[in-house]
Amino acid sequence: MAKISSNQKNPNSYNTSVFPTWCPGCGDFGIWGALKQALELLEINPDQVAFFFGVGCSGNISSFIRGYGFHSLHGRAIANAIGAKLANHKMPVIVIAGDGDLLGEGISHFIHSARANHDITVILHNNGVFGLTTGQASPTAVTGFKSKPIPTEITDEPVNPCALAIMHQAGFVSRGFAGDQEVLCNLISQAIAHPGFSLVDVLQPCVTFNPDKSYIWYRQRINPVKIPAKDVLTGIKNSLWTDKRIATGIIYQNSRDAFHTNYPQLQTETLLATTGKKRNIQKLLKGFK
Amino acid sequence: MKSEISIKVGGPAGAGVKSVGQILAKTLQRLGFHVFEYPEYPSLIRGGHNTELIQALVEKKYSLTKPVDLLIALDDKTLSLDLPEVIPGGMVIFDSKIDFKSNSSKIKFLSIPMSDIALKLGNPLTANIVAVGAALRVMGSTTETTSKLLADQFSQKGPDVISANIKSLEAGWNFVKDKSFHPILDLISDLPAKGRSASGGKVSNELMMNGNEALSSGAISAGMGLYTAYPMTPSTPILHFLAAHQNEFGYISLQAADEITSVNMVIGAMHMGVRAMCGTSGGGFALMNESLALSGMTETPLVLVLVQRPGPATGLPTWTEQGELQYAVHAAHGEFLRFVLAPGDIEETFQMAFDAFNLAERYQTPVIIMLDKFLSESSMSSGNLSSIGFSIDRGKITDPKKLNRVKNFQRYQLTADGVSSRSLPGMENGIFCANSDEHEYHGLVDESSSMRVWQVDKRLKKMETASKMMPGPQLIGPKDAKITIVTWGSGKLPAQQAMMTMNKKQETGNNEKVNLLHFSYIWPMNANAIREALKNCATSTLLIEQNATGQFQSLLKEQIGWEPTAYLRKYDGRPFYAEEIIEKVVEL
Structure with a gap:
């Protein structure tokens, strides 16, 4: 297991000229810090990583973190990311988006890429609310949540991204907390290192639009799992929220081959290395005579 | 000398109608004819009514004409639905299992126990091949060319499959021969010399290819790295074709979870520097729209193939239309450049795969290649495609x-x-x-x-x-024509067929000389080049397109301020027949 070394390098090499515009106290700060530390820890240079950002408060990180970025449309970052991974599978590909983005508009991309086990890392900023559009219920909003469009309490059950990913046997499924940057950094670095689909579902307080789920509220409930489950049923069971307990840590892990390893075309070279060169198709055309 | 033949095959889905069409088309092509093969089928897997129209001409065959000389009926529906198309002097061969008595004296009918013969040979699935054998004899051909073709086509499936098919082929041929039947034409004696095409050119240089295959081959040649699509008729064969050849050439072709995933994977791959393409039809294109804007805004190249079929909504899934031109030109939110290319034949389709990747990378923006069912799924004799002369331009990628x-x-x-x-x-x-x-x-x-x-x-x-x-339109045919037919996309094919027929008659003084102004580079419009080209049109112009509202006509009026003398629109899902265009031209 990777550990943060005590004499770590300066993670400011991942900073841009723009300081984050999130609300003071936003959980995104913790995720931002943990991500930068994790990249430092793995010795990935900013020009050696491809980020795909969703749209929302979390996606705004696109202007605050240095690296090759692609700020996608709401819900679509995973779909761009899996194309990018096939294009250059030697490069780490990281998706950063919120629960509204990944589990609302983007939920089919989330499920299909998890079941295909594409080798991408998904950092899911999970705050149970649409922050950037001022506080509507998101797919992970808990039952009873009140908001402007639904002034009465919502009755929908929340989506559980970890359970969803485990059910489809994604390679690495974990849950972290934005208020514990050191543990989160560890999770993110292991997720990036895992060769297959990796999820870091980050419990992220939204101090402005979901103040009920505060740092204290989470601290009272988070409960690290000791060892990752290897079987789906245990994993799903451990991933479920109860009134008193929300499991964190690596909840489930398997050793499935990553999607791209199934292609003989990618055994020696990337598509990037072979694309854009004129191919001789005379043999192919003979089939039409 | 008989210089052309038109054969229609009909039967239920699953009876091998497509195979009969392909085998006859390729046989005629190998015998040196120019061939056009057009499939029609409803959206179902078993039953229904599928047909193949195979038309061969000694000269260049551009597109369909109406008369049918020989009808091959694998079921009774064919006899009721397609019989009216058979011309007097024509002929019908049908499976003896069909309970049918004719009272026509102008058409010859021949009952052939196709199913029984195939069953007796132990291969009931080859009844359609028995029909091919019978048709060859009726046309005065031997089975030699077709046997060789079957051996080539089934080479992967092994000698047993090849010999079973050849046995059925010969059984059908022998059955007609034993009836001492007089052929309706004599193909072999029509050919000027063995090994030469009917037109005199070398047979070996001709390809029999449809638009989907031409586009796929062009994309492979142009260095494509990734193709993604979600199945949707009539674009699905591109996915199948590219999947079959991916290991050979080293690109990846995959079925995406949906069209939104498909287009976004392409954008992701293009962002990384890999030439990527997605394909779909109208409904899938609608789902992809927001990502056209994503490509436009992020200035990430995108190549998208839009194979049109009649809409709105599910529409006529397996039929043809050019109903999405205005949509392709305007699709997605916000203002940005996109290219719309609409090739008019096989050679242009092949070339436009190169154009599309080059333009997408040079201008860092989406390129939409518009085909339609008619061009995508009709196979036609084409010159030997070659990428010689086409170069790859990756645009401004930093060193x-x-x-x-x-x-x-x-x-x-x-x-x-x-x-x-x-x-x-x-x-x-x-x-x-x-x-x-x-x-x-x-x-x-x-x-x-x-x-x-x-x-x-x-x-x-x-x-x-x-x-x-952007290149302007091409003026095709005699410069001194009295009437110009204006086309875009696949309209070039029937218009050229009409032009050829009319100008041949014109030599005998039957009508006015006709030429063609064809647009395949649609958007953005090069107004100067278009105005220049329009000056060279004849005084009378006829704009033909396959939609109800005249989408290209409106675009020309809006952008160029030009209107044709008359127009011809068709939107019943069936392609233009040359006769329909000729009839309209004569009215002018």
Whole structure:
């Protein structure tokens, strides 16, 4: 297991000229810090990583973190990311988006890429609310949540991204907390290192639009799992929220081959290395005579 | 001398109608004819009514004409639905299992126990091949060319499959021979010399290919790295074809979870520097729309194949229309450059795969290649396609060595032509953010009034640059024509067939001389080149297109201020027959 070394390098090499515009106290700060530390820890240079950002408060990180970025449309970052991974599978590909983005508009991309086990890392900023559009219920909003469009309490059950990913046997499924940057950094670095689909579902307080789920509220409930489950049923069971307990840590892990390893075309070279060169198709055309 | 033949085959889905069509088409092609093969089928897997129209001509065969000389009926529906198309003097062969008595004296009928013969040979599935054998004898041909063809086509399936098919072929041929039947034409004696085509050219240079295959072959040749699609008729054969050849050429072809995933994977791959393409039909294109804007805003190249079928909604899934031109030109939110290319034949389709990748990378924007069911699924004799003369232009991709000398790389720098250099993820010193939000030179979010205007102007500058270099329409045929037919996309095929027929008759003084003005580079419009070309049109013009509202006509009026003398529109899902165009031209 990777550990943060005590004499770590300066993670400011991942900073841009723009300081984050999130609300003071936003959980995104913790995720931002943990991500930068994790990249430092793995010795990935900013020009050696491809980020795909969703749209929302979390996606705004696109202007605050240095690296090759692609700020996608709401819900679509995973779909761009899996194309990018096939294009250059030697490069780490990281998706950063919120629960509204990944589990609302983007939920089919989330499920299909998890079941295909594409080798991408998904950092899911999970705050149970649409922050950037001022506080509507998101797919992970808990039952009873009140908001402007639904002034009465919502009755929908929340989506559980970890359970969803485990059910489809994604390679690495974990849950972290934005208020514990050191543990989160560890999770993110292991997720990036895992060769297959990796999820870091980050419990992220939204101090402005979901103040009920505060740092204290989470601290009272988070409960690290000791060892990752290897079987789906245990994993799903451990991933479920109860009134008193929300499991964190690596909840489930398997050793499935990553999607791209199934292609003989990618055994020696990337598509990037072979694309854009004129191919001789005379043999192919003979089939039409 | 009989210089042309038209054969229609009909039967239920699953009876091998397509195989009969392909085998007859390729046989005729190998015998040296120019061939056009057009399939019709409803959207179902078993039953229904499928047909193949195979028309062969000694001269260049561009498209369909109406008369049918020989009808091959594998079921009774064919006899009731397609019999009216058979001309007097024509002939019908049908499976003896069909309870049918004719009272026509102008058409010859021949009952052949196709199913029984196939069953007796132990291969009930080859009843259609028995029909091919019978048809060959009726046309006065031997089975030699077709046997060789079957051996080539089934070479992967092994000698047992080949010999079973050849046995059925010969059994059908022998059955007709034993009836001492007189052929309706004598193909073999029609050919000038063995090994030469009917027109005198070398047979070996001809290909029998449809639009989907031409596009796929072009994309492979143009260095495509990734193809993604979600199945949707009539674009699905592209996915199947490209999947079958991926290991041989080293690209990846995959079925995406849906069209939205498909187009976004392509954008992701293009962002990384890989030439990628997605394909779909109208409904899938609708789902992809928001991502056209994503490509436009982030200036990430995108190649999208839109194979049209009649809409709205599910429409007529397996039929043809050119009903999405205005949609393709305007699809997605916001203002940005996109290219719309609509090839008119096999050679243009092949070439436009090169054009599409080059334009997408040169202008860092979406390119839509528009086909339709008619061009996509009709196979036709074409010259031997070659990529000689086509080059790959990857546009302004930064040289990593130069990047090392740059202190502050600006991906979205303002430039004279609107196109700025792009780095690829992984290049040292080239970091940027491809941002769907409005952005400054590095791609970071910038909502200031001045930057917004600069970046909008930069993106639209590309439109100005591009429209100036877009090729104008092609004038085809005699310059001194009295009537010009104006076409776009696949309309070129039936219009050329009509033009050829009319100008041949014109030699005998039957009608006015006709030529053709064809558009395949649709958008952006090069107004100067188009106005110049329109000056060379005849005084009478006829614009033909396969939609109800005249979409190309409106576009020409809006952009160029030009209107044709008359128009001909068809929107019943069936392609134009040359006769329909001729009839309209004669009225002018």
